[in-house]
Amino acid sequence: MTTAVQKLERRLGYHFNDAALLSQALTHRSVGHLNNERLEFLGDALVNFVVADALFRAKAKAEEGALSRLRASLVREETLARLARELDLSDALTLGESELKSGGFRRDSILADAFEAMLGAVYLDGGFAAARDVCERLFAALLADLPDADALKDAKTRLQEWLQARGRPLPRYEVIEESGPPHRRRFHVRASLSDAETVAAAHGSSRRSAEQDAARALLQALQSAHE
Amino acid sequence: MTTAVQKLERRLGYHFNDAALLSQALTHRSVGHLNNERLEFLGDALVNFVVADALFRAKAKAEEGALSRLRASLVREETLARLARELDLSDALTLGESELKSGGFRRDSILADAFEAMLGAVYLDGGFAAARDVCERLFAALLADLPDADALKDAKTRLQEWLQARGRPLPRYEVIEESGPPHRRRFHVRASLSDAETVAAAHGSSRRSAEQDAARALLQALQSAHE
Numbered sequence: 001m002t003t004a005v006q007k008l009e010r011r012l013g014y015h016f017n018d019a020a021l022l023s024q025a026l027t028h029r030s031v032g033h034l035n036n037e038r039l040e041f042l043g044d045a046l047v048n049f050v051v052a053d054a055l056f057r058a059k060a061k062a063e064e065g066a067l068s069r070l071r072a073s074l075v076r077e078e079t080l081a082r083l084a085r086e087l088d089l090s091d092a093l094t095l096g097e098s099e100l101k102s103g104g105f106r107r108d109s110i111l112a113d114a115f116e117a118m119l120g121a122v123y124l125d126g127g128f129a130a131a132r133d134v135c136e137r138l139f140a141a142l143l144a145d146l147p148d149a150d151a152l153k154d155a156k157t158r159l160q161e162w163l164q165a166r167g168r169p170l171p172r173y174e175v176i177e178e179s180g181p182p183h184r185r186r187f188h189v190r191a192s193l194s195d196a197e198t199v200a201a202a203h204g205s206s207r208r209s210a211e212q213d214a215a216r217a218l219l220q221a222l223q224s225a226h227e
Numbered sequence: 228m229t230t231a232v233q234k235l236e237r238r239l240g241y242h243f244n245d246a247a248l249l250s251q252a253l254t255h256r257s258v259g260h261l262n263n264e265r266l267e268f269l270g271d272a273l274v275n276f277v278v279a280d281a282l283f284r285a286k287a288k289a290e291e292g293a294l295s296r297l298r299a300s301l302v303r304e305e306t307l308a309r310l311a312r313e314l315d316l317s318d319a320l321t322l323g324e325s326e327l328k329s330g331g332f333r334r335d336s337i338l339a340d341a342f343e344a345m346l347g348a349v350y351l352d353g354g355f356a357a358a359r360d361v362c363e364r365l366f367a368a369l370l371a372d373l374p375d376a377d378a379l380k381d382a383k384t385r386l387q388e389w390l391q392a393r394g395r396p397l398p399r400y401e402v403i404e405e406s407g408p409p410h411r412r413r414f415h416v417r418a419s420l421s422d423a424e425t426v427a428a429a430h431g432s433s434r435r436s437a438e439q440d441a442a443r444a445l446l447q448a449l450q451s452a453h454e
Contacts, residue, residue, distance in 0.1 A: 037290065037291040038283065038289075038290070038291055038294065040291065041279060041283065041291045041294050041295060042279055042280060042283045044279075045275050045276040045279035045280070046276055046279075048272050048275060048276065049272040049273055049275065049276040052268060052269055052271075052272035052273075053269060053272070053350075056265065056268065056269045062265075063264065063265070064264040064265055064267065064268045067265065067268050068268065123280075128355050128356075128359075129355075132355075
């Protein structure tokens with residue numbers, strides 16, 4: 001009989017000497033004291049380093065800021081959860097009663113944490129070279145098809161750079177209105193320019209996110225007026 | 228003649244095959260395009276991982292939160308700058324005109340960045356095992372004398388845990404006054420309890436820092452009343 005864990009090892013391309021390590025990596029804290037939280041701490045640092053190293057080599061001309069943005073896009077929870085799903089990692093997860101009932105095996109955070117813990121376990125079981133090999137294999141498709149590092153900049157930065165490149169003054173952000181109770185505050189923010197009529201506004205649950213959305217809308221308006 | 232760079236290699240306990248790598252690691256961006264920023268990106272991730280691994284092994288019973296706090300205390304700028312000073316790294320730094328004049332070789336950020344870049348350079352030059360050895364040697368004294376992980380918790384968390392352990396309600400934080408111009412705002416915050424008269428207040432340049440200081444003062448007042 002082939003268990004879910006054995007299938008996972010096959011998809012990983014790595015066979016554990018110490019099966020208990022993999023099993024612990026797949027055990028969510030809802031199960032009890034022996035869980036994957038410590039391995040996740042180790043695996044998170046490992047994945048960060050291996051991805052940094054792979055990007056450093058793949059992008060020999062990229063500046064530090066571009067490397068940082070690319071790495072953030074590769075190691076964020078959503079991306080790690082996607083890689084975990086490609087491995088059908090959830091079939092091999094061990095969850096406590098409460099998480100089983102609420103569908104925890106589908107949750108991004110649980111999948112991403114187990115993914116990191118699993119790589120931490122490979123490192124403990126087989127050493128750095130083995131862990132780097134597995135990690136690079138899992139990230140291979142993403143590393144081969146990296147997004148444009150500029151597109152990963154946040155909207156306020158992109159708007160600022162667009163304006164600076166044209167010698168224009170920086171935008172101004174104002175909170176037009178705050179509403180809602182303290183725990184569910186809503187911010188209405190306007191982005192405007194001192195040298196043009198174009199304005200854009202956006203709502204958000206934080207000032208920061210509303211400013212980003214307003215900047216994005218303003219940049220789109222400016223770019224389409226420029227075409 | 229022994230150069231500053233050769234002395235640094237001796238103190239590191241590592242001799243570079245490619246001297247240009249070490250030289251780049253010691254070159255601040257104020258010098259020009261060929262500088263240590265990319266190596267710092269790589270070295271930062273390496274140091275994070277090696278320290279995480281060392282803590283994982285040194286603290287076999289510690290929970291993930293304690294490991295994270297310990298690591299943050301070891302890899303923060305101030306600590307890395309201290310390690311750089313112990314190596315007399317500043318003697319081997321290459322800075323641009325402007326940084327030389329303003330005493331950049333004494334600045335924590337410049338020293339910490341060069342320290343990380345130097346370890347990134349060891350990794351590229353000698354591989355992972357060599358870089359881990361050097362890194363663990365540099366951190367050995369700190370790893371042998373780790374602070375209490377609980378003492379590294381922020382003041383609001385410590386206050387909350389102290390109250391919860393005694394079955395008491397959570398504190399309340401209020402901004403009593405905001406003053407000053409937007410770019411130099413001052414916050415006056417009060418921390419109070421619903422079940423006692425004890426209150427504490429603090430000023431700060433952000434709401435967050437004023438709350439932390441108020442929490443610290445309130446906890447001290449509660450603890451000294453308890454003794």
